[in-house]
Amino acid sequence: MTLTLLQRVAEIRGSAPATRRAILDLMLEDPDRVLEESFDSLAERSRSSVPTIMRTVRDLGFAGLREFKLALAQELAVGGSPLHRRVSIEDAATDVVGKIARSAAASVSGVRSQLDMDVLDGAVGAIAAAPHIDLYGAGATSWFMTGDLQARLFRLGLSANAWADYHLQQVAGAAQRPGGVVIAISHVGGMPSLLDAVDIARAQGAKVVALTRPGTALAAKADYLLGLTVPDDAVMHVGIDAYLTHLTVIEILTVLVAQRLGDPAMQRLQRARDAFQRHGIDATTHPLQSWDGGGIGEDKAANGTGNGSATS
Template sequence: MPPRVLEKIAEIMDRAPTARRTVLALILEDPQRVLDETFEMLAQRANSSVPTIMRTCRDLGYPGLREFKLALAQELAVGGSPLNRRVRIDDDTKQVIAKITRGSVSVINGVQAQLNPDAVQAAADAIVQATRVDCYGVGVTSNFMASDMQARLYRMGVASNSYLDPHLQLISAATIGPRGVVMAITHVGGMPSLLEAVDVARSQGATVVALTQPGSKLAGMADIVLSVEVAPDPVMPVGPEAYLAHLTVIEILTVLVAQRLGDKAVARLANIQRTLETRGVDMHQHPRLDWDEAANGPSGDAP
């Protein structure tokens, strides 16, 4: 079994150059803080530079900053609390709030570091040019994401559907055609039923956009891969950090699609908002319903 991150640090600490030794000491002192902060922040605390942080990661056997952070996150997840990989069972409320919010910021920063701009641009272009966009999810989190993606596209005037049932996904895939787009969303990326539907969609000539982790089976089948990776969750196979990462990618993709649709999408969204504000059930100002007046008439006298 290869040595763990913190074990590697202990092994090379004594022979590391002074600047890198300071970085290693900060990692050992509070590895979770290092995971949650940017490398610029770590460099500032170490009175060093990002290139020095990069060389330190390579000393530990990792080709880059992202690989080092991922390995560290996985190690902390395995050895952490069963509640949350950042939270200890005896943490007070203030500590829980601080640790989880810092972790959320770290996840979103990780999306920025991992997401390939060319892939996101290609996905937005494909969606705008498609005759139909069918969104597939698998599992509770991915099903929500697929439904959310479909709702966003529908509001902007893009012909879109959301299919969460494996049988309906196969029917969708068999009928989508070469100008269609399948948006497949799953963090794990290995559910056989979803892979079958994607394979059928490809056989029909559709473009497959996958939101998944790099190296998954789904990623290998997709035409366009929006790949993000988060550390394993100690409680659920797909935890809240994957949820945050996927939601961030969907928001980015939505904005890019809206930009390409231009005034048409802006006008449609404005009309939806105006309609909901004036006629919808979520109006800001509701007419007050007076049950006595409704029963007795405006004068208060019973009919």
């Protein structure tokens, strides 16, 4: 019978040196927390060192902590209930809140260890220099992600369009040119129409930035693969872990592209923010909107119909 990962941890614990045993004890005691933390944090809690942690995960058959965490996340995903992989039907509300919050935090924390920084740097450079950027999504979640990223890139001063319609994705791909960029977002990474649009854009000389799982058909077509592996969701094929990790990468791309563009992007953002405040858009105080510089209240006062006006 094949042992589970945690069973293997328990098995090697008995013969492990004291320093490694402390690490293995933490893995058994709270695997969720180990899933969330870094090498340094785990070393501090176990009063050991990063090299000792590396030797421990290699004893378990993994090249590093990243590979160990992915295997642990997949194992933890098997448990739970049909509602959530970490939650049992009998759990109290406080347990449900805690387990889901820890699960979400672990998903976001895992983004850092999965991103290849050289690939990310190349993607940022291509996006910042592109004469035009098209964003393709496949499915409701990915469509939302492409719209969100398009709005961010547009505010930075970049020419960017997000396309939800499959036919228009292909039309946009045919209109691409060398130096252009297509950002394709799909957790599943196998929608034929999306793949066709990517192929068309690549044939025009565009570079492809793909946000998807490693090993998918979309990943194979990417010039810059931002590959993220997340545990399967118990309810939805594309669940909360995919949402959170993709949104995190979108925020990372936005900030890094803004840094690459420099002062012009910062000044554009500030001008947009100032304009929105003047016209009551994105304002926290919800002022009355006016597009001519005056307020509705001022118009009423001028006409003698506002509150407090003298009438006879």
